[in-house]
Structures are given as C-alpha cells and as structure tokens.
Amino acid sequence: MASLIDLANPTRFMRYSAVLLPWLAGLSAVSLVVGFYLAWFVAPADYQQGETIRIMFVHVPAAWLAMMFYTMMTLSSLGTLVWRHPLADVAQKTAAPIGAAFALICLLTGAFWGKPMWGTYWVWDARLTSMLVLLLIYLGIMALWRTLDEPSQAGRAVAILTLVGFVNVPIIKFSVDWWNTLHQPASVLRLDGPTIHASMLWPLLILAVGFTLMALVLHLVSMRAEIMRRRVRTLTILEAERLDRLAAEGAPA
Template identity: 65%
Template sequence: MASQTQPLSARLSAYANPARFLVFAARIISWFAAASAVLFAIGLYLAFFASPADYKQGEMVRIMYIHVPAAWLSMLIYASMAVSALGTLVWRHPLADAAQKAAAPLGAGFTFICLVTGSLWGKPTWGTWWVWDARLTSELVLLLIYLGLIALWQTLEETGLAGRAAAILTLVGVINLPIIKFSVDWWNTLHQPESVFRMDGPTLPASMLWPLFVMALAATLLFVTLHLMRTRNEILRRKLRRQTLLAAQGADGPNAARMLAS
C-alpha cells in the first residue's frame, strides 16, 4: 500500500516547489478563468431572470446571490490562509508564505463586498444601513484582521520575518471564524439564521438554491484564478529580489546587498 501511495504523495508535494508551481499555474489559470466566467453568466441569468422574487422582500432578495458567496469566501479564504500559516511555521515552506500573502487582499475584497451588500440588503429589510449585530460586527473584525495582515507585510521588509509574524497573527485570528459562523445561534441577532447548510436540509426553495450554488461556485473559481495569479506574481517578485541581491553582492560586496535590503 505504501508503494502505491508514495508516487501520488510525491507528485502532490512536487507542486509545492515554487518553480514547478509556476509551470502548473500557467497551465490551469486560463481554464479556471474560463470556467468562472461561464458559471457567472449562468448564475447571473438564473439569479435575475429564472429565480422568483421573495414574497416579503421582493426584488431586494437578489442581493443574496452576491452577498452570500462573498460571505462564504471571506471565511474560506481566511481558512486557507490559516493552512498556509501552518506551512510557514511548521515546514517553513516559501510557497506557503507566498500563497498566504497573495490571498489576504482577495479575502479583504470579498469581506468588503459582503459588508457593503449586507448594508444594502439591511436598509430595506431592517430599516438601517448598519447595526452592531454579532454577525456584522464579527465580519467587520475579519476585515480589520485582513487589513492588519496586509499592513504587516507592507511594514516588515524582511520576507522571512514578515511571513512568520503574519502566520502567527493569522492563526490567532482563526478564533473569529466560528464566532462568525455560529453568532446567529449563540446570540439574539437581527441576522437571519442559517438557511443553506443545516442539519435538516436547506430552507430555501430549489428555484433560489440552485442559482445561489452556481454563483458561489463561480465566485470560488474566481478566487482560485486570482489567487493563482497573485501567488505566481509574488513568487516571481521574490525571485527577482533575490537575483538583484545576488547581483549587488557580486558587484559591490555584502554591504551593498544589506543596503539594498534595507
């Protein structure tokens, strides 16, 4: 059995090599981008033309098809960053650090979209743009964590130190994910309870559930596409920086490299 699983694990670990990742990413980025575009076209058609309006909220319920995927991705991206943080701290793998850094702005963007669409949805539903609801507040905290991580990478110029510090902060911030998920169950909030992932099954009708799934899948593939592109660019940026430092060392000695790094 070990001989059968070893080749698979070896092939999977091979893609963790930054050089091989660059080749792999170049091959699949266009496929993910095309799949995301097709699914967005199908999902938007289903959301705005095939699914019915809500009997209480009317046409405003269609914000759900943007809001829910953005909320889903805001947590999924952070969870993926936590996995990358473990790779940085435990295995000290440069690809894990690059992947985590590349994901942070994307996570911040989807979290921002979640908060904005939630406010647009909340005004006609709750009568206000914002309330310090447990779900909304914990989602805002998630956005602040994303922004803090981005600022940390920008502040610390030494790549290894910045990666380790960001990894620790990321793992500390994981505690916010279950708070976001279960806030509607733990506290009395204005936010509606879970309507899709429930033990007794979804409460949404199929006419709304399928467009929502298609939009969520399209948004997830969009994230994968952008994340591959950003990770590839981060690896190339670091490679260029190393080559520049090596060239400076060869030309002017170690002191020039220290000056350039600072």
Template identity: 70%
Template sequence: MWTRIAHPGHFLRWTQPAMPWLAGLSGLLLVIGLYLTWFVVPPDYQQGETVRIMYIHVPAAWLGVFFYGAMAISAVGTLVWRHPLADVAQRAAAPIGAAFTLICLVTGSLWGKPMWGTYWVWDARLTSMLVLFLIYCGIIALWRTIEDPNRAARAIAILTLVGAVNLPIIKFSVNWWSTLHQPASIMRMGGSSIDPSMLYPLLEMILAFTLLGVTQHLYAMRTEILRRRVRALTLREAERLDAGPVPGRDLPMEHAPIGRVVEGL
C-alpha cells in the same frame, strides 16, 4: 510527490496551462449565475427584488471566510514546516479575502436598509465579519511595515492563527446570540430551508465565486513568486557588482531560488 508539485518552479509550470481554462470557466459560470440571478430567480414573498442581493452577498461572505481559513493553514505551513509556498499562498490570499469580505459588508448593508430600516446594526454576525475585514487589513499593513521577509512571514503567520479564533464566532454567532441576522439556511439539520427555485441558482453563484476566487489566488501566487525571484536576482546582481564578477554565479531566472520560506525572495 506533493513536495515536488508544491515546489515554486513546479507550481509555475503546472499552473501556467491551467490558468486560461480556469479563468474562462469561472467567467462562464459567473455569467450564467448572474443571468439566473436577474432573470430566472423569482422575487421573494417577503424581500421582493431585494433578495437578489443575496446572490452576491452569500458567495462573498463564504469566500471571505474561506480565504482566511486558507491563510491559517498556510500559516501552519510557514511556522511548522517552513514550506516555500506557504508564505506565498498566505500573502496572495490576504487581499483577495479582504476584497470579498468588503463586498459582503457592503452588500449586506444595502440589503439591510430596506429590510431592517438601517444600513448597519452592531449585530454579532455583522460585527464579527467587520472584525475579519479589519484583521485582513492589519495583516496586509503588517506585510508592508516589516522589511525583513523572514520576520514578516513569522509575525504574520502568528497573527493569522490568533485571528482564526474569529472564524467559529462568525459561523456560530447566530446560534450563540440573539441576532437580527437569519440563521443558517443552506447547510443545516433537516436540509435547506430555501426553495429549490432560489437554492440552485445560489449554489451556482457560490461555485462561480469560488472558482473565480481560486483562479485569482493562483494568479496572485504566480505573481508573488515572480516578484520575489526578481527581488532575489536584483539583490544578487547588486552583490555581484559590489564583489566583482564570479564565474558561474549568474543563473537564468527560471533557476533562481525562492528560499525555504522567504529567504532570497
């Protein structure tokens, strides 16, 4: 069942009607979250109005880590099962994860200036997030460097799994080292340390950002599948012109294969 659903053709069909609903719902949740952030959440007794930056910073940080975790799972699918959608999912996730990680770094710097007196310190949490962003950039650059799709898929899957060692460092850096960054305040033993008047809007923003990120990822996957099909049809047409017409060789676009991993994409 899951193999059929995850087939690129089936994936395009079952995601098509869902995309407008996902986009609309994520937009609605984002508008509600921004309203709560700017007009409902009270100023913090220490941070003042600066605390509102956290309602962008925290969801962006979560999604930066989330999408890299999704890429690591996809990398396993590419190397072990050679699943046709694994490389597509990984490639589609990289720019989105990089964008959210960059938003996290920028908003964190904007928050750090009034609170720490500087835009940047080589804190363990900040540095590990910067490393994550650089890994994202390296993966994106490697995709553009290697022309052979199969070699690129395997090389990037290996690089992604190697880079996944940074994820627990990001998570536990505030516990392993003495850092300026505050420790976990939402998911921790004994419950959240954030007042409910601030916690619930933050959770709503995390939900809105997550749904927005997932929607973007599905759109990017659909675009990548279609791009690879166009490439496959272009190569097939070039071969046909070189070899001459072959009866039954031309297929409609919806039947164009995308290969086991990336072959023929």
C-alpha cells in the same frame, strides 16, 4: 537573505499554474454567467423582500469565501511554521487581500440590502458584525505584512498572528452572538434564512462555484506575481553585488 535556493521550488508551481489558469478562468466565467442569468431572470422575487433578495446571490458567496480564505490562510500558516514550505507564506500573503475584499463585498452588499429592509445601511446584526471583525483581522494581517519587509521573517510573524486569529474566530463569533442577543431580540428578517426554495438554491450554488473559481484564479495570479516580485528582488540584489565586485576588480584605484 538572497539565495538561489529560494528560486528553486516555486519554479514547478509557476509551470503548473500557468497551464491551469486559463481553464480555471474559463470555468469561472461560464459558471458566473450562467449563475447570474439564473439569478437575474429565472429566480423569482421574494414575496417578502422583493427584488432586493437578489443581492443575496453575491452576499452569501462573498461571506463563504471570506471565511474560506481565512481557513486557507490558516492552513498556509501551518505550512510555514510546521513544514516550512517555501510557497506557504506566498499563499498566505496573497490570500489576505482577496479574503479582505470578499469580506468587504459581503459587508457592502449587506449594507445595500439593509437600506431598504431595515431603513438604515448598517445595523449591528450578529452575523454582519462578526464579518466586520473578520475584516479587521484581515486588515491587521495585511498591515503586518507591509510593516516587515524581509519575507521569511515576516512570514513567521504573520503565520503566528493568523493562527491566533483562527483560534479566536469562534470565540469572537460566540461573544458577538451573546452581545447581540443580550441587547436585542433576534431579527425576524435574516438575509440568508434557513429555508430556501430550489429555484433560488441552484443559482446560488452555481454562483458560489463561480465566485470560488474566480477567487482561486485571483489567488493564483497574485501568487505568481508575488513569486516574480521576490525573484526580481533577489536578482536585483545579486546583480548589484556582482557589479560591485566587477567594479572593484576592474578598477583597483
């Protein structure tokens, strides 16, 4: 359970990530500032949707990141199950809350956009609904992590769940589309239509890069915190055992 080998490999990760973090954070801050400036002051308001179109600049990157983090969790799960890499389950565990947060941001911004557009905070639009199901899968994974407290055992269980979820995501997407078209004609207004003007595309891309970098920074920081947390746990258990041995040797009653 508590072995020193657990501490060995992640050490290199801690060193490299400490060097990398400030650069990533700086880069992320710069691209977010530039992106938001362009999105707010340069990009024009939409002739149909007005100023509310600017919500898209947060909504779309959040949707991408929610899916990207799930893909990354799937790769990490393979890392846990196939290569048994010691960092894989750390990466998987810490990615879940971040991915869930972006899914939530995507849903909330969708709701704020929906109120003026549709007159209601929520419609069961196929894309939004798929994102809501993705959020539920994220929450399930987080719940499983919280329920199993032995990291190595929990890592395997969660990895299997993540893979099952990944296989399911396209099926869910297909089913939700089917369900949605069955009940209502495809909505005319799409939050992210296929045609997009260059004056909007650039800020969107820059913001997407900025948000991705920010997500990576958050992920690295929380991976470091998780590694630290496991070290503290391991060391505490070892220390309690050592003090016990000392007490037993020192005072034979």
